[in-house]
Amino acid sequence: xxxxxxxxxxxxxxxxxxxxxxxxxxxxxxxxxxxxxxxxxxxxxxxxxxxxxxxxxxxxxxxxxxxxxxxxxxxxxxxxxxxxxxxxxxxxxxxxxxxxxxxxxxxxxxxxxxxxxxxxxxxxxxxxxxxxxxxxxxxxxxxxxxxxxxxxxxxxxxxxxxxxxxxxxxxxxxxxxxxxxxxxxxxxxxxxxxxxxxxxxxxxxxxxxxxxxxxxxxxxxxxxxxxxxxxxxxxxxxxxxxxxxxxxxxxxxxxxxxxxxxxxxxxxxxxxxxxxxxxxxxxxxxxxxxxxxxxxxxxxxxxxxxxxxxxxxxxxxxxxxxxxxxxxxxxxxxxxxxxxxxxxxxxxxxxxxxxxxxxxxxxxxxxxxxxxxxxxxxxxxxxxxxxxxxxxxxxxxxxxxxxxxxxxxxxxxxxxxxxxxxxxxxxxxxxxxxxxxxxxxxxxx
Numbered sequence: 158x159x160x161x162x163x164x165x166x167x168x169x170x171x172x173x174x175x176x177x178x179x180x181x182x183x184x185x186x187x188x189x190x191x192x193x194x195x196x197x198x199x200x201x202x203x204x205x206x207x208x209x210x211x212x213x214x215x216x217x218x219x220x221x222x223x224x225x226x227x228x229x230x231x232x233x234x235x236x237x238x239x240x241x242x243x244x245x246x247x248x249x250x251x252x253x254x255x256x257x258x259x260x261x262x263x264x265x266x267x268x269x270x271x272x273x274x275x276x277x278x279x280x281x282x283x284x285x286x287x288x289x290x291x292x293x294x295x296x297x298x299x300x301x302x303x304x305x306x307x308x309x310x311x312x313x314x315x316x317x318x319x320x321x322x323x324x325x326x327x328x329x330x331x332x333x334x335x336x337x338x339x340x341x342x343x344x345x346x347x348x349x350x351x352x353x354x355x356x357x358x359x360x361x362x363x364x365x366x367x368x369x370x371x372x373x374x375x376x377x378x379x380x381x382x383x384x385x386x387x388x389x390x391x392x393x394x395x396x397x398x399x400x401x402x403x404x405x406x407x408x409x410x411x412x413x414x415x416x417x418x419x420x421x422x423x424x425x426x427x428x429x430x431x432x433x434x435x436x437x438x439x440x441x442x443x444x445x446x447x448x449x450x451x452x453x454x455x456x457x458x459x460x461x462x463x464x465x466x467x468x469x470x471x472x473x474x475x476x477x478x479x480x481x482x483x484x485x486x487x488x489x490x491x492x493x494x495x496x497x498x499x500x501x502x503x504x505x506x507x508x509x510x511x512x513x514x515x516x517x518x519x520x521x522x523x524x525x526x527x528x529x530x531x532x533x534x535x536x537x538x539x540x541x542x543x544x545x546x547x548x549x550x551x552x553x554x555x556x557x558x559x560x561x562x563x564x565x566x567x568x569x570x571x572x573x574x575x576x577x578x579x580x581x582x583x584x585x586x587x588x589x590x591x592x593x594x595x596x597x598x599x600x601x602x
Contacts, residue, residue: 175212
């Protein structure tokens with residue numbers, strides 16, 4: 158008796174570019190496709206269609222997006238484009254007229270519908286049998302996950318076009334956020350990385366409305382959200398936190414060990430004149446006092462930030478002010494970008510002197526050398542101390558992980574010399590034996 162072989166599942170390839178917020182969008186799209194019976198494959202050759210989730214934040218990111226789209230077209234031929242650069246459909250089609258569909262950020266249904274048109278889902282697929290894990294499809298390792306709490310941003314920074322791409326702030330219901338966090342923890346996640354365009358503004362748009370989780374009332378507000386997340390027994394790390402006054406309420410939670418003593422605050426600059434041109438809050442003296450106060454309450458607090466050098470109108474005096482501010486602030490983890498104009502950003506219309514490229518490069522190099530000395534000195538202070546490490550990978554040399562002051566992919570690593578017995582996702586206490594500008598070396602206790 159012959160049986161007809163079951164039809165193969167349609168196959169989707171996926172490339173996710175840009176920030177963790179875009180990665181969460183990718184996970185959401187993939188979860189929906191998997192629920193509909195699509196297989197997700199890792200090579201162009203195996204895919205029936207390829208989705209490219211683009212980044213459109215700065216020109217170099219747009220160039221990378223266009224390059225990846227071209228590679229996908231060359232290797233596969235059937236390509237759907239989504240993400241932040243999708244708002245510039247004309248620019249994409251000028252370079253790659255053969256793309257099948259273009260959608261913007263957060264347009265999950267349109268992406269899925271575009272996939273349906275190219276590769277229809279199997280009619281006999283039963284989502285009650287072929288179940289997706291409750292936490293959905295994740296693109297991060299099993300032991301950590303990004304938890305997006307809102308979309309959009311109410312700021313109007315002159316160098317940024319994110320509000321025009323992603324819209325004004327829209328906070329997710331607090332019960333939905335906490336339910337997702339709980340599902341992730343039950344699936345094995347050991348670290349939740351809380352992200353949004355402006356994490357500290359969570360709930361502003363709904364006037365901090367009270368929601369419910371596990372039968373108890375919870376305000377849609379960052380402090381209460383962190384209190385609730387702290388009950389899940391995993392690391393909770395906060396990203397993209399603007400230093401609003403209520404951020405002060407988080408420091409005691411960090412000191413008490415409820416959430417990681419880690420704040421990712423995008424300061425961007427320190428000179429009041431440059432901050433004003435950027436349309437950023439220009440309270441740098443008050444910020445230094447607050448950082449000092451935060452560290453008195455929570456001595457282990459780690460602060461990471463990003464800065465822009467070479468913004469229009471930035472003088473050598475402004476830049477020197479920034480370097481002096483860094484010396485005072487003693488930030489732990491710092492990234493720096495050279496300013497580049499972004500199509501549609503208000504900064505393009507500022508009547509200010511453009512900083513020459515060679516001056517930008519010189520300031521970037523001086524900034525990095527200045528901050529490296531600070532970061533190195535702060536890490537040297539950790540030698541001899543005991544830290545808890547979350548293991549990310551293991552090879553014959555030992556284990557590589559992160560402690561509370563290292564976010565994945567943007568900060569440093571902890572190299573555990575005697576860690577070959579460990580596995581990814583393990584948490585282990587170690588003693589720090591050495592340090593350089595970015596990384597630590599340690600031994601299991």
